[in-house]
Amino acid sequence: xxxxxxxxxxxxxxxxxxxxxxxxxxxxxxxxxxxxxxxxxxxxxxxxxxxxxxxxxxxxxxxxxxxxxxxxxxxxxxxxxxxxx
Numbered sequence: 625x626x627x628x629x630x631x632x633x634x635x636x637x638x639x640x641x642x643x644x645x646x647x648x649x650x651x652x653x654x655x656x657x658x659x660x661x662x663x664x665x666x667x668x669x670x671x672x673x674x675x676x677x678x679x680x681x682x683x684x685x686x687x688x689x690x691x692x693x694x695x696x697x698x699x700x701x702x703x704x705x706x707x708x709x
Contacts (some may be wrong), residue, residue, distance in 0.1 A: 628648070631643070631662070631664045631666065632646060635666055637676055638676045638678060638679050639674070639675065639679065640672075640674025641668045641673070643666040643667065643668055644667050644669065645667040646664050646666050647664060647667075648664055649663040649665050649706055649709050650663050650709075651663070652702045661702065663705070663706055665709065690707055691704075694707065
């Protein structure tokens with residue numbers, strides 16, 4: 625299984641969403657767990673989530689709300705790196 629195939633599968637398993645288009649967004653080091661993470665931006669059609677038992681919650685938000693909901697822009701925070709892309 626490639627990293628791209630794993631990303632599509634994980635989104636389907638964890639959120640119940642089908643990725644229509646996937647873009648590679650880099651590789652990032654996650655200090656907290658000492659893991660190398662592959663980042664992707666996935667495009668889906670907006671639909672209801674079907675959450676797995678591994679996900680506590682998910683919701684759709686407007687893009688302009690994203691910065692205020694993310695953790696502060698700091699080293700090691702890939703959320704802001706992906707948002708800026």
